[in-house]
Amino acid sequence: MPLKFKLVFTKSRTLKWLACLVVLAVTLRIPVLMVNRxxxxxxxxxxxxxxxxxxxxxxxxxxxxxILNRVFVINVTYVTMVACVLILSFKLYQSSKARHSLSVKTPQSTGQSSDTPGAPTLTSRDLQVIKSVTLICTIFVVAQLPYVVSALVRLLSPENDGRVLLLLMFISINGTCSYLNASVNIFVYYNYNAKYRSMFRSLLWAPVDNVKKNYTEKPQH
Structure with a gap:
């Protein structure tokens, strides 16, 4: 099955998923709200x-x-994220393998559309999107692993019998990984997204350009 992001993430589907997420978020907060009466x-x-x-x-x-918010939801989303990374990696490998076999068979038709059965259906832009999403998801999976482990420890040992130091260690590691996850993503977007790279460069060099512009426009006495 070809993985087309434009066909998967349509406007109507995005709105439906956002509505479901809002309802789910409110539902998961009901136990906390039940405390106050x-x-x-x-x-x-x-x-x-x-x-x-x-x-x-x-x-x-x-x-x-x-249990609902810090154990069940975290583990379900983590398993879902790992499954998505595996699917994206498989699609990326499958498409690159098909492209390689097609280029070997018909080198003269490189860069042109082909109706040959089994030809890759993913464009270069689709492959770039899959690579960036796969890398971002992989970074997130690695960064969230300490939090998942600490959540499982809290579930299996609610009394914290002798595991307080271990739990605190995982919490500290999780905080560090969260900051690293947020700081590394910018480099992934910069590498795979040409529009983001162009905007980032323009914002980065905007002060320098303004200084040069003011200097050149300054009247000479």
């Missing part, structure tokens, strides 16, 4: 009844929310 209390002096925000079953609902 409006209750009534009577003032001992004035004997007046007034509403206040009460906390009910805090440990129970926080535990459910912790």
């Amino acid at each position: 409006i209750a009534w209390r009577t003032h001992p002096v004035t004997n007046k009844t007034s509403p206040y925000l009460a906390i009910v079953n805090k440990d129970y609902w926080y535990k459910i929310g912790d």
Whole structure:
């Protein structure tokens, strides 16, 4: 099955997925919201009844929310991300192999469209997109691994019996990996996206160009 990003990520599908994500995000916050309830209390002096925000079953609902948000969702998204990386890598390998075999068989038709059965259906731009997305997903998978491990440790050992230092170590490593993930992505976009590279260069050299422009336009006395 050819992997066409323009056919997969359509406008209607994107809007539907965004709506589903919003509903899912609100649903996952329900356990935390269930902790707070409006209750009534009577003032001992004035004997007046007034509403206040009460906390009910805090440990129970926080535990459910912790399992849902920090264990279940994290592991499901992590497994999904790994599966996507494997699929993208397989598609990239399959397309490059097909391109190589086609170029060996018909070297004179390189760069032209071909109706030969089994010819690659991915363009050079599609391959660049797949490479960049695969690399970004791989970086994310590696960066999120310490957090997934710490979440599993918290699930398997909720009492933290002798594993506090190990948990703190994974939390520190996870923070470092998160910063590295965010800082490395800019270089991936710069390498694979020509439009992003052009805009980045223009923003980077804009102050220098302004200084040169002001210097050249300065009247000579």
